[in-house]
């Protein structure tokens with residue numbers, strides 16, 4: 080069979096780019112052309128083409144075996160849509176940002192792929208694999224007659240809440256009311272109202288519209304890839320399979336476990352000096368702290384975080400990105416460590432702008448992870464048996480924290496209302512050295528083993544990946 084292209088189109092945010100590149104590495108290792116021989120050596124020959132946008136170009140590292148195709152917005156479409164020329168800043172309104180991306184790049188995706196299909200010199204296109212949030216791209220691929228498969232980079236549970244969103248709105252759970260935050264949502268157990276997907280900076284109606292478009296895009300595609308493991312979310316994966324019985328569903332997480340440390344683009348250069356610093360620390364003695372690639376903390380919380388770390392007396396590695404602190408109106412303010420913090424913590428703390436996170440979490444010196452519970456961070460920590468302190472900020476993060484604390488029993492939480500240095504220090508100590516923390520660590524280690532088995536031959540994610548390759552071959 081001639082070599083065919085898989086067109087992979089990540090949503091251009093770190094938490095979406097990483098799993099798409101991990102998927103690319105997995106597919107590449109299974110393709111005949113890689114010499115990987117991971118199960119698809121019988122003449123499957125796929126090449127990987129990465130689509131990216133001129134507004135968020137992927138510039139490095141350029142994998143030598145992948146082709147990179149850059150899409151520029153089509154002028155006509157820009158003037159016909161409601162888009163401003165400037166993309167709304169992601170920190171100010173992530174939902175609006177995603178709507179604009181879809182509006183801006185739908186036509187350019189369509190034209191570029193149509194040209195590929197007509198060009199006899201081009202390798203035939205087998206399939207488009209695009210992030211589920213590229214809803215307009217899935218629709219455009221369908222109109223071109225090209226099969227499209229959606230990659231949902233979040234948990235299976237979060238996708239279940241996306242599917243249930245219209246019903247949850249109809250029943251009045253959403254928009255969320257302060258007085259109902261702790262009420263159970265029986266349609267998506269064990270979520271409470273506070274755990275449902277929401278973005279405080281965005282209009283709740285726009286959030287609902289976006290989720291409806293994402294779900295509709297997936298329903299109308301040929302398949303759904305979940306970066307989720309059945310052993311962690313079997314009921315949720317079953318539910319998705321039942322509701323989407325007309326398409327293929329592949330639960331093949333954690334994707335990064337298939338090709339550990341596959342090179343992927345980083346929004347900032349990782350500060351690798353922290354690894355040498357970790358080498359000098361005793362086992363399980365360091366708290367790793369990072370709130371992901373997008374979330375910012377209100378100034379007050381940032382200051383309490385710093386002094387909570389100081390008060391805990393524990394060693395820490397803290398990622399403080401530029402733009403990780405926001406002022407009262409939501410806009411980023413200068414990120415400056417509070418006075419006195421560095422003197423108090425000298426010798427037992429490191430602050431970096433960006434860490435090589437997967438390597439940090441694998442390091443024997445890391446004892447716990449204080450995280451915003453982005454799905455990648457959650458999976459990366461669980462895969463290394465590291466217990467969590469959860470501080471969810473927006474989107475699916477509250478739901479991920481709920482599962483980490485309640486379902487998997489590997490986490491404690493610092494709730495927004497209780498974000499105060501004394502409470503923070505107490506939670507850190509409990510997780511790093513208390514009996515409760517030891518039990519969390521034990522459960523996290525068990526999950527690590529099971530996840531490792533699930534991506535190995537005979538495991539469910541491994542079987543799902545094999546099924547995915549077979550499916551792509553059949554197209």
Ligand code: UDX
Pocket residue numbers: 092093094095097232233369370371372373374398432433434435436437452453454455456457459473474475476
């Ligand atoms: C966003 C949303 O906030 C989240 O809710 C959704 O699940 C995914 O997209 P993000 O903030 O990007 O998440 O967090 P996360 O999903 O954890 O992804 C961040 C990625 O960046 C991880 O793969 C992590 O390893 C990497 N990272 C982060 C680094 O490599 N270094 C850092 O210093 C911080």
